[in-house]
Amino acid sequence: MKPAPFDYIPAASVAEAVAALAELGDGSKVLAGGQSLLPMMNFRLARPDALVDIGGLGELRGVQARERFIEVGALTRHLDLERTGVPGPLGSLLRSAGAQVGHLPIRTRGTFGGSVAHADPASEWCVLAALLDATMTVTSLAGTRTVAAADFFTTIFTTALEPDELLTAVTLPRLDESYRVAVVEFARRAGDFAIVAVMVACSVRNGVIGDARVCLGGVADRPVRSLAAESLLAGQPAGAAAFRAAADAAAAAVSPPADIHGSAGYRRDLVSVLLRRALERMAP
Ligand SMILES: Cc1cc2nc3c(=O)[nH]c(=O)nc-3n(C[C@H](O)[C@H](O)[C@H](O)COP(=O)(O)OP(=O)(O)OC[C@H]3O[C@@H](n4cnc5c(N)ncnc54)[C@H](O)[C@@H]3O)c2cc1C
Numbered sequence: 001m002k003p004a005p006f007d008y009i010p011a012a013s014v015a016e017a018v019a020a021l022a023e024l025g026d027g028s029k030v031l032a033g034g035q036s037l038l039p040m041m042n043f044r045l046a047r048p049d050a051l052v053d054i055g056g057l058g059e060l061r062g063v064q065a066r067e068r069f070i071e072v073g074a075l076t077r078h079l080d081l082e083r084t085g086v087p088g089p090l091g092s093l094l095r096s097a098g099a100q101v102g103h104l105p106i107r108t109r110g111t112f113g114g115s116v117a118h119a120d121p122a123s124e125w126c127v128l129a130a131l132l133d134a135t136m137t138v139t140s141l142a143g144t145r146t147v148a149a150a151d152f153f154t155t156i157f158t159t160a161l162e163p164d165e166l167l168t169a170v171t172l173p174r175l176d177e178s179y180r181v182a183v184v185e186f187a188r189r190a191g192d193f194a195i196v197a198v199m200v201a202c203s204v205r206n207g208v209i210g211d212a213r214v215c216l217g218g219v220a221d222r223p224v225r226s227l228a229a230e231s232l233l234a235g236q237p238a239g240a241a242a243f244r245a246a247a248d249a250a251a252a253a254v255s256p257p258a259d260i261h262g263s264a265g266y267r268r269d270l271v272s273v274l275l276r277r278a279l280e281r282m283a284p
Contacts, residue, residue, distance in 0.1 A: 003041035007050035008278055011057060014139060018166055020052045022248035024139045026163035028052055032075060032114035035106050050066050060113070060168055071137075072170045074113025078102070080113060080126075090132075092171060093201065096183040097124040103191040113167045116152075119159045122193045122218035124183070126153060128172075130223040131199045131215035135171040140164045146171075153222035178203045178210070178280035180238075184274045185217070188261070194218055196270040200278045204238045213234055213248070214275065219256040229254040229275060243279035247272045 009024075011017035021028055027049035031037060034055075040046040054060065060075040063084060072088055082098030084091055101115070101124050111192055115125040116136065128134075138161060152160050161167060171250045175181070185194035190226045197217035203210040212233035214226040229246035236242035256267035 001042050001044065003038070003046045004044060006041075006048055008053065009050060010053045010055075014054075014059065014166065014168065017052050017054050017057070018164065020050075021164045021166065024050050024052070030054055030117070030166060032117075033077070033110040035102070035110035036114065036118045036120070039261050043155050047236060054166070067174075069171050069173050072112050072172060074111060074116075074167045074169055076112045078107035078110050078112065078115070079104075082107060083169050083226060088177060089141060089175040089181045089201065092198070092283065093128060093132075093175075093181045093183065096181070097128050097199065098108050100124055100183060100185060100194070100197075102193075106191075106232075112170065117159060117161060119222065120193065121153075121156055121220060121222050122195070122197055123223075124185075124194075124197060124217070127197050127199050127215050127217040127223040129153075129170060130225060131201060131213050132172050132175075136167055137169040137171065138165045139168050140166065144168075155221040162195060166284065175201060177269070177284065178204070178205050180204055180284055182278040182281045182283065184278040184281065186270055186274060196256075196274055198268050198271070198274040198278045200275070200282060202233060202238065204277075204282075207237055207239075208237055209233045209238050209242065212246075216250065216271060216275075219254045219271060221257075224254070226250040226253060226275075233279075238282075240280075243276050246279065247276035250275050 002270045031051040031053040047108045060073045064071040078101045082093045129149045129232040136147045185197035201213040212230045214229040229250040232246045251268045251272035
């Protein structure tokens with residue numbers, strides 16, 4: 001199908017983009033890589049009156065490395081993060097997660113900010129943002145504000161972004177060398193969205209887990225941290241007993257949706273199996 005008619009506004013700067021969004025109101029949409037928005041428009045699931053194209057805004061592309069965090073520009077492509085030179089456990093996480101986003105043509109066009117703004121509960125970047133307590137930087141004519149990941153994802157395909165706001169960057173904390181990380185997910189075909197995705201980042205010193213972060217995708221209306229698993233991991237020896245207990249607790253604590261891809265029980269079983277695998281495979 002073809003999309004319904006719409007006006008096309010190419011923005012030459014962030015200021016121009018936010019001015020256009022303010023003028024056009026909630027009938028407009030930001031166009032980034034187009035890898036989610038254009039299919040939705042073609043299926044007439046989205047019918048914006050106007051698209052504000054930010055694709056030419058080079059200042060929103062790329063990763064700025066700081067001492068304690070990195071700032072990912074909203075227009076940074078999935079592939080750029082898959083091939084990132086960010087060192088340490090955060091770099092491992094970005095590479096593993098990036099490699100599992102869709103297919104290569106999607107990874108060369110789709111953007112980190114587009115994924116986060118689209119807020120699919122199984123999206124790798126949304127799960128990663130929730131896992132790391134990312135901070136979103138958002139700009140409008142009224143100025144710039146930041147939103148914590150925990151407040152940003154409000155429900156399926158919905159965020160705290162107002163219609164006149166542009167997501168410009170996402171700040172991710174660097175993980176020190178004690179962290180071990182893993183990304184494990186299950187999809188029926190390579191490149192499909194995960195039915196369930198699991199990401200873990202655990203600080204391990206002298207074989208004992210300190211900070212434990214576990215985030216699940218595809219089991220609720222947004223990415224969810226498994227507090228049940230995190231509390232069972234923290235302070236325990238990093239080994240099979242703690243991993244199994246955490247995986248079982250995480251599965252018991254979720255109430256996943258059922259759809260054509262799998263029942264609630266199937267997703268719950270996936271949480272248990274995938275989380276145990278992720279914990280067993282954690283690497284620096
Ligand atoms: C076949 C297929 C398989 C896929 N598989 C996966 C997968 O496995 N995992 C995964 O995570 N994704 C997957 N995707 C989606 C893909 O990652 C998209 O690229 C991504 O979801 C959206 O990024 P985009 O830059 O293309 O955004 P767009 O499609 O341009 O925009 C998406 C939404 O975000 C809004 N938006 C975009 N940028 C901003 C911004 N800076 N500020 C405010 N709002 C903004 C748009 O208005 C729109 O509502 C798949 C897509 C396809 C077609």
